[in-house]
Amino acid sequence: MRLVVTQIELIATRTKLVRVADPQGAPLPSFQPGAYIELYLPCGHAGGSSAREQGAPGTLRRAYSLVSSPHDTSSYAFAVLERDESRGGSRFVHHTLAPGAWLDVNPPRGSFKLAASATRTTLIAGGIGITPIYAFAEALRAKDADYQLHYSARTRDRMAFADALLESHGEHTKLYINRAGRTSLDLAAAIGAPSTGHHIYTCGPRTMIEGVKRVAHELGWRADHIHFETFGPASASTQRTPVSLRLSQSDLTVQVPPDVTLLEAMEEAGAFLDSECRRGECGKCTVSYSAGEVEHLDVCLSDEARQTQLCPCVSRALSDQLTVDA
Amino acid sequence: MRIDNPFHDGEQRVQELVGERDIADLNSGGIGDRIVAPAYRFLSQLRFLVLGHADAQHGSEATVLFGPAGFLRAEEDGAVLSIELDPMRDPQSDPVLSKLAPGGRIGGLAIDLATRRRLRINGRVRSFDAHQLVLEVRESYANCPKYIQKRVVELDERPHAESAPTASGSELGEPQRALIRSSDTLFVVSVHPSGEADASHRGGPPGFVQVEDDGTLVIPDYAGNSMFNTLGNLATNPRAALLFWDFETGRLLHLAGRATLHLNGSATEGTAERHWRFRAERWREQTLSTAVRLRLVERSPFNPPA
Numbered sequence: 001m002r003l004v005v006t007q008i009e010l011i012a013t014r015t016k017l018v019r020v021a022d023p024q025g026a027p028l029p030s031f032q033p034g035a036y037i038e039l040y041l042p043c044g045h046a047g048g049s050s051a052r053e054q055g056a057p058g059t060l061r062r063a064y065s066l067v068s069s070p071h072d073t074s075s076y077a078f079a080v081l082e083r084d085e086s087r088g089g090s091r092f093v094h095h096t097l098a099p100g101a102w103l104d105v106n107p108p109r110g111s112f113k114l115a116a117s118a119t120r121t122t123l124i125a126g127g128i129g130i131t132p133i134y135a136f137a138e139a140l141r142a143k144d145a146d147y148q149l150h151y152s153a154r155t156r157d158r159m160a161f162a163d164a165l166l167e168s169h170g171e172h173t174k175l176y177i178n179r180a181g182r183t184s185l186d187l188a189a190a191i192g193a194p195s196t197g198h199h200i201y202t203c204g205p206r207t208m209i210e211g212v213k214r215v216a217h218e219l220g221w222r223a224d225h226i227h228f229e230t231f232g233p234a235s236a237s238t239q240r241t242p243v244s245l246r247l248s249q250s251d252l253t254v255q256v257p258p259d260v261t262l263l264e265a266m267e268e269a270g271a272f273l274d275s276e277c278r279r280g281e282c283g284k285c286t287v288s289y290s291a292g293e294v295e296h297l298d299v300c301l302s303d304e305a306r307q308t309q310l311c312p313c314v315s316r317a318l319s320d321q322l323t324v325d326a
Numbered sequence: 327m328r329i330d331n332p333f334h335d336g337e338q339r340v341q342e343l344v345g346e347r348d349i350a351d352l353n354s355g356g357i358g359d360r361i362v363a364p365a366y367r368f369l370s371q372l373r374f375l376v377l378g379h380a381d382a383q384h385g386s387e388a389t390v391l392f393g394p395a396g397f398l399r400a401e402e403d404g405a406v407l408s409i410e411l412d413p414m415r416d417p418q419s420d421p422v423l424s425k426l427a428p429g430g431r432i433g434g435l436a437i438d439l440a441t442r443r444r445l446r447i448n449g450r451v452r453s454f455d456a457h458q459l460v461l462e463v464r465e466s467y468a469n470c471p472k473y474i475q476k477r478v479v480e481l482d483e484r485p486h487a488e489s490a491p492t493a494s495g496s497e498l499g500e501p502q503r504a505l506i507r508s509s510d511t512l513f514v515v516s517v518h519p520s521g522e523a524d525a526s527h528r529g530g531p532p533g534f535v536q537v538e539d540d541g542t543l544v545i546p547d548y549a550g551n552s553m554f555n556t557l558g559n560l561a562t563n564p565r566a567a568l569l570f571w572d573f574e575t576g577r578l579l580h581l582a583g584r585a586t587l588h589l590n591g592s593a594t595e596g597t598a599e600r601h602w603r604f605r606a607e608r609w610r611e612q613t614l615s616t617a618v619r620l621r622l623v624e625r626s627p628f629n630p631p632a
Contacts, residue, residue, distance in 0.1 A: 305627030
């Protein structure tokens, strides 16, 4: 669908809130808290090469969590942090996009959603990962639910929604500012002992999600009570040179340039595999590997599993050659 | 070619009940009306195929067909799957083959446990004789590797008797319950009232399927592709067939019965929040004559803890 930008507002350092609506003012499709929309940003140069990442030539597809109320479908709002490692998406939103501009948008969707059966909820956000977590907090407050929100960021001025949280969720919210470059959030204290019906939702950098999963596991939590979402593409890869990727089952070898993911290269080569999130979260594209070294950038595999398996949607080869069982 | 809105009423109902309709729509892009070219080679490497079928008279049935590498072939640009049958095996002794006729609906699951790759192939019987079963493909798509335990095929050189039912009954006995309780894998065949069948894989830690005292099976539903092909069928037609397989000995347990869905059951410890229950009405056990045996290499890293 084609929507029009109605408002852009700086809400925290390097963070802008963008509002989009139907040009004729028609109601937009409904959504659940935690859902995201995908925008096709006309950036000129596309960072990725797959059809899935690119809409039309010269567009970049980017997903942003909705922070507006599901009860108000007259517009959608989302927050965008300008990132240094941006492939062009957040830079475009911050410096080129203006009210009145038209954007092609895919309707809201997402698998990051609140469990209906939860009797207690702990929310843990890092940085701009606050966006779906803020939507959850609003929904939980509206239901008068039992919830706690832990929000960690580098500095106070970078904390989007901090004022709104303190005002409306004060007794449920704890903010943590980094000290000496490290988060002051004590995950073990925030997570605590597991109990029936208690669910954790976390969104933030990969290291935070890995930390939440590890600490919760150590405290005896069941994996299906921990829900997580990374924000945007995984951290920038260190891969700088092409990798020779051998697909052992297909009996093919392809060259993978640094700006193409292993999954994109495998698909391009005609490998036979499934995929879904493309952010290293769902594990559907997981494949066994051998004869190579891997930089694991997923959040779904255990350290043990990473000895033999990788998520080709985000993880990269560190060696010049790599063989996958596909 | 892709298929527009490939989901039937039961699938859509479950997708909406659990709030995963949007993800199902996203994933439906991978459903094609023929076998994709990258899967031809995959099929040619396989040694077995899981097949399901149902008709109004007999209910659902599930089976496994074996053959040498190359016994499965995609033909006619992927519009057809040809299955070479074992001429030594009497089709009348097979729960699915014995009931097949041209036009009959088949749900197929081509699965390689060694590389955790799987392909769904659903279609209709074009022709069928003692040597070959030819299917016209209606739907085909890849499934993800999650919950598949890695096993490699090993040839068993010992002579085996012609496969024959070794036991059957209605109430599950202790030997059957013990096999189910130790299993880390099952196959399930379900059928929409229109007759379209699905054959699907379920996996988890050994014991992921619980057997209650009265013989009811409790099967957890872990996060999957959100399409709910199986649960969608069960929502409209509870009759299902389950297959448990002792991969080391070749013992196969076929169950036919009825399922009930528990999509938002209370989160009792030890039971996944989403699960389904199955009551066997009849069972049949056989030991495969085939020389194919499978050895466990590694369980899925996605299995929840036992």
